[in-house]
Amino acid sequence: MWGKITSHIGVWLGLEEAERPMRASCSLSMIHHPQLTAVRNSKSSENLHRITTMSPQRIQDVDGSPSTRKTSSIFTLRRSRNKEKKYKNNGSNKSPLSKNGTEMTQSWHSNNVNGTSSGSGSGSTPEHHNKNIFSFLSRQSRSRSNNPSESLSTVTHKTSPSTMPPPPSSNTVADFTHLRKRRPRSAHYDPNTITLPAKEEVTPQDVNDLYKRIDKLGEGSYATVYKCESKLDGSIVALKEIKLQFQEGLPFTAIREASLLRNLRHANIVSLHDIFYQHHQLTFVFEYMKMDLSKYLEQNVYGLDSIDIKLLLFQLLRGLDFCHRKKILHRDLKPQNLLLDEDGVLKLADFGLARAKSVPSRTYSHEVVTLWYRPPDVLMGSTDYSTSLDMWGVGCIFAEICTGTALFPGSKDSHYPGTKDQLDMIFSIRGTPDEKKWPEVKNLPSYNPEIFPRYRELSFIAVNPMFTKILKTGQELLGMLLQLRPESRVSAASAMLHPYFASFPREIHLLAPSQSIFRLRELRDLRSL
CATH class of the missing domain: 1.10.510.10 (Transferase(Phosphotransferase) domain 1)
Incomplete structure (x- = not known):
């Protein structure tokens, strides 16, 4: 469908060439521009944009009367850096798309913005037109380079002084914010933009507020075991309190017991219900055995x-x-x-x-x-x-x-x-x-x-x-x-x-x-x- 549309546009504007048909990947942002038409032939390593002014039949003056301006065709070629080096090493700056041995293209990757880019058009000469330079491409280049200076493209646009506004200075960049934005390279979300909900702060509960001590069951070298009653449901549990000594830290036996009992759920292995760490002691809540x-x-x-x-x-x-x-x-x-x-x-x-x-x-x-x-x-x-x-x-x-x-x-x-x-x-x-x-x-x-x-x-x-x-x-x-x-x-x-x-x-x-x-x-x- 896009191939037919772009083909008809080329026929209307008199830009269709037998040896270079337009492709379906035509840049819609250039076609929708009020005064420019762009045809883009693109490959993975070479992108071609052809920028032309509108024909006299399609351009009108500000007052509505038909304009007598002539159509001009200027080409801007974006080559891969490997091919640029190839042409530079051969000592020739001619593009493979040049006509009559004259250069018609200029690399998008050029860091120098020239004000005298050469062009050719039917029945037009450089003496009859003003030469204005626009940096019309504000979006980032599609190449792998991330240098912002390589994303600027220059194009020569021939206008009539009577119908066009005064040309901008060489440092002016055209405003193309009204054009369609480019689709992002990836559909994945940037993790830096994901906002996680704030965690709810939970006030730690005191073991003494949950269990009531009934009797002391035993006392060992590093722990004391109590028989306790739960204040929530009245169930009987056994609390094993491990005192933490200053400079000694947590006993390795308590670390092993807690880590291993988490994965041992069996009818013939004692169950560890909960663990509390407060009051400079570690408290294990076990099921009560007689x-x-x-x-x-x-x-x-x-x-x-x-x-x-x-x-x-x-x-x-x-x-x-x-x-x-x-x-x-x-x-x-x-x-x-x-x-x-x-x-x-x-x-x-x-x-x-x-x-x-x-x-x-x-x-x-x-x-x-x-x-x-x-x-x-x-x-x-x-x-x-x-x-x-x-x-x-x-x-x-x-x-x-x-x-x-x-x-x-x-x-x-x-x-x-x-x-x-x-x-x-x-x-x-x-x-x-x-x-x-x-x-x-x-x-x-x-x-x-x-x-x-x-x-x-x-x-x-x-x-x-x-x-x-x-x-x-x-x-x-x-x-x-x-x-x-x-x-x-x-x-x-x-x-x-x-x-x-x-x-x-x-x-x-x-x-x-x-x-x-x-x-x-x-x-x-x-x-x-």
Whole structure:
């Protein structure tokens, strides 16, 4: 459509040339100019604008009478800088669009504004007309150059002194603000122009205004735990207050616990509801649990019933398996860090020593886990451990809830210095390490087989007759958890599939992580806590 329109315009004005037809990309801003007509042939590296005055038939004087001015045609060529250099190197300033060897064009990129630009037109000579120079292009050049001086174009316009206003000075720039503005290069918004709404200021709430303290549950080396009631809905929660010491900063255990518990949402892992930082202390809001496993064992000095042992052990394995699937090691499993509610639900707590293990690393500390629940490889200085570290602790807790006492109660005051007494307690029951079955033991920093007697492995019933309550399958699972060689210990996922739990319904393995095992009716009837 634009091709036909521009073609007709060229025919009317007598500007149509056979060798140079007009294209559809004609500059409408020039066509709409009251006294100029422009035809533009454009390419990516070369743009041509042909500026002509109107024919005598289409131009009228100010009083309405037809003008006798003649038509003139002047060309302005905008070449790419590469082609300009080519012409300059050849020593010729002639344009490929010149006629009769005379230059008809002038580069838009010229920094000099000449007042004598040459032109040619039918029946016109420079002596018959005034030569006026206009910088008619006020918009930025379409070339890649950002120099404003390169965006000016000069054109010679021949007028009649009787009908045209006096010519402007050489420093005058024509006003073309009424013309159509160029479409922006990109439709993307400038990020500097995007205005974001102002954030609403929220006044921080005081933890004392939200919770009412009822009782103190315990006090540790760096934190104190209170039983509190919510003033909003009356629910019971546990507040863990961590005092921040001047020059010491925030304890690393609190940072780890907060960062890890955010991503651990499981029915057998304690829930972190909220965090407050005020009054020079950090306060964690946890769900409230009735007691921990250590206090519950104090009420049952001879251990728990067989069904309670099985229910608690399965919940412990289930929560720990969820952590291991998330590449998180607890590293501090003991009865004090296992919480119980009044419905018999067990939950893992105190992730202060926990650490994410996404890739293999040898930078872990060997001083983790309470001494009685620390595996022999870590006691001998191993720092290359994985989930097997937690599985040894599961075995120690399994044995303790069966008998009511710790299986390996080592003492630092014995005739063996440091951790040697703890290793002697382990080897006296599980046997001295066999280098043929555990060849990696020779590379451990603290391994010295000469200081320990040659012990033989004992059966669990020989150690304590209370192990009879877990039957043969339970003793077999306990032996798989308490293997001296870390690679031989059973995983949490495999332990839940052991025949020891064959009496549980199969649907227990299909529960969602957020669902408790007591969702199943068969297990609700078995609990006796």
